[in-house]
Amino acid sequence: xxxxxxxxxxxxxxxxxxxxxxxxxxxxxxxxxxxxxxxxxxxxxxxxxxxxxxxxxxxxxxxxxxxxxxxxxxxxxxxxxxxxxxxxxxxxxxxxxxxxxxxxxxxxxxxxxxxxxxxxxxxxxxxxxxxxxxxxxxxxxxxxxxxxxxxxxxxxxxxxxxxxxxxxxxxxxxxxxxxxxxxxxxxxxxxxxxxxxxxxxxxxxxxxxxxxxxxxxxxxxxxxxxxxxxxxxxxxxxxxxxxxxxxxxxxxxxxxxxxxxxxxxxxxxxxxxxxxxxxxxxxxxxxxxxxxxxxxxxxxxxxxxxxxxxxxxxxxxxxxxxxxxxxxxxxxxxxxxxxxxxxxxxxxxxxxxxxxxxxxxxxxxxxxxxxxxxxxxxxxxxxxxxxxxxxxxxxxxxxxxxxxxxxxxxxxxxxxxxxxxxxxxxxxxxxxxxxxxxxxxxxxxxxxxxxxxxxxxxxxxxxxx
Ligand SMILES: NC(=O)c1ccc[n+]([C@@H]2O[C@H](COP(=O)([O-])OP(=O)(O)OC[C@H]3O[C@@H](n4cnc5c(N)ncnc54)[C@H](O)[C@@H]3O)[C@@H](O)[C@H]2O)c1
Numbered sequence: 001x002x003x004x005x006x007x008x009x010x011x012x013x014x015x016x017x018x019x020x021x022x023x024x025x026x027x028x029x030x031x032x033x034x035x036x037x038x039x040x041x042x043x044x045x046x047x048x049x050x051x052x053x054x055x056x057x058x059x060x061x062x063x064x065x066x067x068x069x070x071x072x073x074x075x076x077x078x079x080x081x082x083x084x085x086x087x088x089x090x091x092x093x094x095x096x097x098x099x100x101x102x103x104x105x106x107x108x109x110x111x112x113x114x115x116x117x118x119x120x121x122x123x124x125x126x127x128x129x130x131x132x133x134x135x136x137x138x139x140x141x142x143x144x145x146x147x148x149x150x151x152x153x154x155x156x157x158x159x160x161x162x163x164x165x166x167x168x169x170x171x172x173x174x175x176x177x178x179x180x181x182x183x184x185x186x187x188x189x190x191x192x193x194x195x196x197x198x199x200x201x202x203x204x205x206x207x208x209x210x211x212x213x214x215x216x217x218x219x220x221x222x223x224x225x226x227x228x229x230x231x232x233x234x235x236x237x238x239x240x241x242x243x244x245x246x247x248x249x250x251x252x253x254x255x256x257x258x259x260x261x262x263x264x265x266x267x268x269x270x271x272x273x274x275x276x277x278x279x280x281x282x283x284x285x286x287x288x289x290x291x292x293x294x295x296x297x298x299x300x301x302x303x304x305x306x307x308x309x310x311x312x313x314x315x316x317x318x319x320x321x322x323x324x325x326x327x328x329x330x331x332x333x334x335x336x337x338x339x340x341x342x343x344x345x346x347x348x349x350x351x352x353x354x355x356x357x358x359x360x361x362x363x364x365x366x367x368x369x370x371x372x373x374x375x376x377x378x379x380x381x382x383x384x385x386x387x388x389x390x391x392x393x394x395x396x397x398x399x400x401x402x403x404x405x406x407x408x409x410x411x412x413x414x415x416x417x418x419x420x421x422x423x424x425x426x427x428x429x430x431x432x433x434x435x436x437x438x439x440x441x442x443x444x445x446x447x448x449x450x451x452x453x454x455x456x457x458x459x460x461x462x463x464x465x
Contacts, residue, residue, distance in 0.1 A: 032444045033164055039171045042413055043446045047149065047176065049406030054080040056124040056148070058115045058139055060089040061226050063153060064130035068093055069385035070396040071128070072102050075464050077400045081122045083108035083115045086226075090114075115139055119146035125403060128180070129153060132229040133241070137162040140177055144169045150177040151399060154244045155420035156413075160440065163417040163424075167442050170413040178409055179416035181248045183326060184454055185391040185398065187380065188339050188348055188364070189249035190373035192330055193455050195337070196253040198371070200352060202334030204254055209246025210315030212325045216278040219318070220289060228289070231275070234319070235292045238269050240300040240426040243314040246326035248419045250312050252454050253330050257414050260308040261447035262439040265422060267429040269297030274319030294319075302422045302429075304439070307447075314422055337364060374458040405462050410454045417442040 055071050057064055060082060071079050079102065082093040087109030098104040108118040119127070119142055127143035129136055129152045137157035143150040144166075156179050157163050170177045183189060196204055218224045219231040233241055254260050275294040283289055298319045304312040315327065328339030328348070335352030343349035344363030356362050376390075379397050386393025402409055421439055428437045441447055 032441060033168070035168070035444070036172065039168065041444070041446055042170050042174070042176060043443060043449070044408055044451060045174070045176070046406050046408050047403045050125055050404060051076065053077050053125045053400050053403050054123065055126045055128060056081040056083065056118055056122055056143075057093070058083045058118070058127065058129045058143075059131035059135075059153075060084040060086075060093045061130065062224065064128075065089070065093060065096075066387055067128065067130065067392060067396065068096060069100070070393045072097055072100050073385050073393070074397050074400045076404045077396075078103065079105045080124060081106040081108060081118050083118045085109060085112055085114060087114075116142060119143055119148070124148045126151060126399070132226070133158055133233065134229070137166065140166055141169050144173045144175045144177055147173070147175065149175050149403065151180045152177065152416070153180050154242060155179070155423050156416040157420060158423045160421065160424045163421060163442065164440070167413050167417050176409050177413045177416065178411040179244065179248070179419060180395060181244055181411060181416075181419065182388060182391050182395045183245040184248045184252060184411065185375065185394045186249070186328075186389070187372070187376050187391070188346060188368060189252075189328060190376065190454065191368045191371040192249065192328065192337055192339075193253050194371040194373060195367060196330060196332075197455050200335065200367070200371075201330060201332035201337070202353075204310060204330060204332040206311045206313075206331050207250035207253060208313040208315070208327045208329040209248075209250040210243050210313075210317075210325075210327050211245045212315060212317050212322060212327070214320065214322055214324070215318040216274065216321075217282075219275065220279065220283050220287075231289065231292070234272070234275055234294045234296040236295075237427055238272075238296050238300070238430050239424075240267065240302050240314065240316040240422045241296070242318070243300075243302065243316045243422055244419045246328060247312065247314040247422065248415070249326075249328060250314075250330060251415075251419060254306060254308075254310055254312070255450070255453075256306065257418060257443055257447050258453055259448065259450045260306045260310065261441055261443075262304050262312075262418055262421070263307050264305045264436040265425045265429060265439050266303045266434060266436040267422075267426040268301045268303075268434055269426075269430055270299045272297055272319075274298045274317075274321075278319075300426055302426055303436075304422070305436075337367075339364075374456075378458070401461060401464055404464075407460065408452070410456060414443045414446075415453070 090107040090109035325340040339348040344365040346365040346368040348364035349361040384393035
């Protein structure tokens with residue numbers, strides 16, 4: 001197979017202006033705040049190398065507890081401290097680590113400020129945050145100020161000023177904070193990224209991703225999300241709460257922050273029907289959820305334009321009956337890929353010139369094999385304790401080995417901020433009748449510089465002991 005070179009593709013004739021549908025572009029709060037004296041970019045800044053990475057975990061519910069075994073298993077990583085507002089969960093986590101034959105981590109818990117006690121007492125290299133969304137910003141900022149690098153579950157923050165403050169605090173403390181975006185390490189997603197970079201799609205013009213997951217049963221469960229925190233978000237605002245699992249891989253394939261940037265975002269919302277309908281049919285009348293009114297639209301769609309004239313459609317729906325999908329579709333002048341359609345072993349389909357003709361879809365599997373990322377050929381081919389088909393452990397392994405080797409992180413605070421910006425920007429757009437709003441440039445101009453990201457090379461990485 002012959003493909004145009006990456007240089008040809010990136011230097012191609014894509015229009016440098018964004019296509020913005022429908023009306024004037026609003027620009028609320030999009031201007032970059034001035035940097036304080038001495039504050040500098042974190043673009044391309046390597047971790048300081050450490051032999052053993054000491055991790056502290058905040059939040060030990062479904063996710064935090066699920067990731068615990070991975071942190072304990074990654075070579076060169078020690079779970080030094082665990083914290084949950086519910087002290088028994090910290091004890092359970094510490095018991096599990098000790099039962100796995102590892103040193104027992106220090107336990108913190110019992111109050112909403114226990115994490116601050118952990119941050120002030122422990123000398124941590126990395127803090128991993130897996131609490132409800134409303135705590136991510138304050139806990140992430142506190143961990144940076146305590147001198148740690150910080151990996152935050154989705155989203156890193158939910159307001160624009162908070163996203164900017166995390167960027168600024170990272171720049172001031174010289175510590176990295178990033179989104180623990182595990183799906184960016186998915187096997188199909190990484191192969192799609194390499195194909196985009198090697199020109200298989202020609203000039204990439206558009207992509208679609210999202211988070212389409214029927215969570216209704218879990219949202220109404222009294223034992224899954226602690227204090228029903230996730231359902232309560234649906235009573236507060238009309239927003240794309242969590243599109244990042246599908247948006248981030250598309251943004252990476254388009255080199256957002258690495259040669260392109262998101263320019264505008266325009267949101268639509270359908271009526272809120274799914275949760276109330278589910279409650280009506282499945283939830284007893286004396287359940288506390290009957291006091292709630294669900295206002296978030298079932299399907300929130302964000303149309304995002306980029307500086308290089310590309311378009312991204314990012315969707316979020318967790319309240320409708322449907323099979324799971326992150327969409328993962330990327331298209332350009334030479335072809336298209338669509339994930340989540342069961343064609344072949346890789347579960348995705350392609351149509352790529354010059355290999356294909358005749359207007360019919362083909363199996364993605366041979367392309368996935370040809371463009372398989374080195375992380376999947378090495379770490380991903382070994383048994384591991386992580387969930388989500390192995391990508392959770394690959395993310396944890398990669399983070400820890402980058403810290404040990406003193407490399408630049410694959411995902412930085414600017415990626416985290418722009419990937420999470422649809423949360424507040426969808427609210428702004430919908431508040432303004434669905435008109436487009438500007439996406440801030442969190443890099444303050446560095447987006448135009450080509451630089452590596454998730455598409456790394458194994459050769460840069462020393463052997464892992
Ligand atoms: N990346 C993924 O694939 C993935 C999967 C699931 C969840 N998540 C994310 O993980 C996060 C947690 O989700 P979850 O499903 O585990 O929720 P959960 O309700 O099961 O767990 C949250 C935990 O945080 C604790 N907590 C709450 N406030 C705290 C505080 N102030 N200090 C310390 N602990 C506190 C709770 O006691 C609970 O144990 C969310 O951001 C969610 O979006 C990510």
